[in-house]
Amino acid sequence: MRIRRVDIENFRGIKELTWIIAKDQNFVCLIGPGDSTKTTILDAMYLALSERYSLSLSDADFHNANVDQPISIRVTIDELSRDILKHGVLGMELSGIKDSGELTHDPADGDSTCVVIQLKIEADLEPIWTVYREGDSEPFTQVGVGARKQLGAFKVDERIDGHLRWTRTSALGRMTETVHGAAGTLAAATRASRDAVAGSISADLQALTDKVQARLNTLGGGNFLALKPGLDTSLSSSAGVLALYEERVPLTSYGLGTRRLAGIATQQLAFAHKTILMIDEVEYGLEPHRLVYLLHHLRQSGEVAQVFVTTHSPVAVEQLSASDLCVVRSDLNGTVSAHDFTERPNRAQAVLRSNPSAFLSRKVIFGEGKTEFGLLLGLVDLWNRERLTASEAPAASFGVAVADGGGGSNAPRRARLMNEAGYDAVVLMDNDDRSVDSEVAKAGQEGVTFRRWDTGHDTERELVATLTATQLTAILAIGVENRVNEQTVLQDLANRDESGAELSALDVDDWIANADFSLVSARALIASAAKEYSWFKNPYQGRRLAEWIIENRDALAGSTLIVRIDELHDDIYGAESAPTPPDPDW
Known part of the structure; x- marks a missing residue:
């Protein structure tokens, strides 16, 4: 399953947004300056597809805190699973989407079959999830948690340390109770950990920990060899007294980058059936080499059908293809646009290679x-x-x-x-x-x-166009800084001089007095030599030139x-x- 279209109205900084995602785009990196609503887009997508019964909302979640205008979020998903196509609610409310992103009430020839989930929130702050169909009027058919579980989306929770402990709401707790079907295993292991009996960890719990270790190593989190459950003495409450340890060191004591990758690893395993992954600020806490590896893994692993990330990191941007990027822009009125480079990726790639930070x-x-x-x-x-x-x-x-x-x-x-x-x-x-x-x-x-x-x-000719002889001599001195010594610059000038004059010094007043040069011909010669021999074609020399101009x-x-x-x-x-x-x- 893949997200093909997102429509948002009156949610936080977004007054309106219609985002058409290119067909078959498996990896999307949202970029843009601060406050361009990248995170808001990710949050909106997740809320519309989440498995929650209720949402923690306030008036501040409405655009300009205006509760008179309801929040509306629609997420269109195509390449639907067989379970959705046969679902009692979703399967009866299917729509069509064209390659252009236009929605149709029913799938027509050439359209992709899709389902459009709408989340609407009025002033009473009660979320209502429905299936939207183009051309129909409200009320639409409501969808419950069970149906939304079929949609296969999850967003990485940034409350990292909580997912490195066994609690009722953590990823480890979810895997223990639901993935392994071992009701009571968590409670038994917790009681055993209170007694500090290291040998009481069950085979099921250790097997699960081994899976986390393998996934964490796969994501570049480190070279963990002996990950195991252990007693967490950092919490005073009884909940969460069991945590992940490497030998005698709890993972909650490791650096931010390792903990974040461990959090991603546990959550991916806990939501292994999900096909759409979302990560906000993917670079957060990661050294460049770990970030590069994580991005490569997410793009190439094939473990999920579609990945959405946001970033402010030029390291992240330069590692991606231009077709992976989507530029988010917001105007003063809250009208948001999302632009990708799928139509002209080669030209965008050239800018990306030379100036990755420009995209931010x-x-x-x-x-x-x-x-x-x-x-x-x-x-x-x-x-x-x-x-x-x-x-x-x-x-x-x-x-x-x-x-x-x-x-x-x-x-x-x-x-x-x-x-x-x-x-x-x-x-x-x-x-x-x-x-x-x-x-x-x-x-x-x-x-x-x-x-x-x-x-x-050109720049060299414009630079010298109005310079006096003394000023031209100063430009020659800057040229010497780049060309190592005066003799090299004199040779540059001789190579470009068609008059046959033998210049023995870098003094333009002397040229004019003794070498039968006019000020105009001196300007032309210096401009020609500077251009031909790249006197200013590097950032350092460009900076020196700027200093001289301003002075x-x-x-x-x-x-x-x-x-x-x-x-x-x-x-x-x-x-x-x-x-x-x-x-x-x-």
Whole structure:
């Protein structure tokens, strides 16, 4: 069974959401900035499909706490099991869903047969579960706990330590009493543990513990060799005095990552018949290598039909395929969208490989190539320092990420892709290549913002366009930092110089005085050599270039270089935060 569609109204931060999940999508990772309602979506899905008789709800669970507008959650499931198709209630209320996600009252040719579970909550806070059918009017047929148990969904409970003890409500307790059918085993083992009789643990209980050990090791939780039940002395009550131990150390004393994986392992075993798994903040408590392994296991194991996770971790994002990701966005009115990359996964994959953290932002500022990328990194670093000194918010507070555009036509294409997914996208680009103009125009029409230099200029040429001889000499000094020594830079210049002049020093005033150079030709030569030999094409050199530009901002005032940089500042922080011209002594 798989979830194909989710419709939510008036639940917490969601005023409305319709999410169509791609057919045959087995693994879905919800991403997006904070407060985009990723967790709310997961909670809504679980509540609609849960086996609970009642729910702990309050007025705060209604959108804007407005109880006059009922909460409505609908979850559509297809690829139904035989038990559901033959169920006395669910089997009589089947609908159809098209590949596009459109629901039909009855399955038609080409449709998938599905069942739509609706959870509705009015002001009295009483949950009502029904089977929704497109085109029908309420009241719909109600579904009880027994029917919902057939739906096969469970969400990992983050109250970790409780699931590492045997209690009536824990995963271990559930397995002991229901999976093994050993009524009384838990009570007997608890009494025995009170007497601290290690040999009294039953064979059934040890066999179950061995299963937990195997699953925990499979999930990358560690190399446990002797997991066993033992006396838990951390609780004063009689409930839960039996817990999992490795030798003499209780699992509740292990680190957060190990405990969390142990909690996931026990819950998976307790709900082994479930086919839809949900995990909120999958990275929580896990080191990168454990997170990577867990994600790989969840995607490849085939133990469940469908997995939903949320994450804020770039480590998690970079380990996944672009088609696994779903970007969640919420506007100020609570209208939420969910966008996946299943239609153009290859283009999204290119952005994912080079800039995984960009997918976790609200706004992406692309540098066309490595020079522009490094320059942007340096500018944002400097601006953030200025803002923190003035007690103003840094770029991170606005959800801004700086990304490498990949050069040429890749940059507008990547920005267009991110714009379609709901990100604000801005591109800093050269303006010397006419072959990219059509891509720029398409992306611009769809809402991408472009900041381009003067016509015919790349970044190097724009940088030197208004510089004096003394300033050009300073740029040569930055080039030396990247090219190791002066002789290498002089050779770079000689290789690009068509005049035949023999330059013996990196002093532009000297060139003009003694080498028959004009200021214009000196600018052109330096720009050409800087571009050809990649003087600024790495993040460090880009940062150095940004430092020099900001330090000399007053001398460069009015140039296209500074105009575009000011526009980028506004793009990142907002026009009201535009930098003021520096004092002459700054």
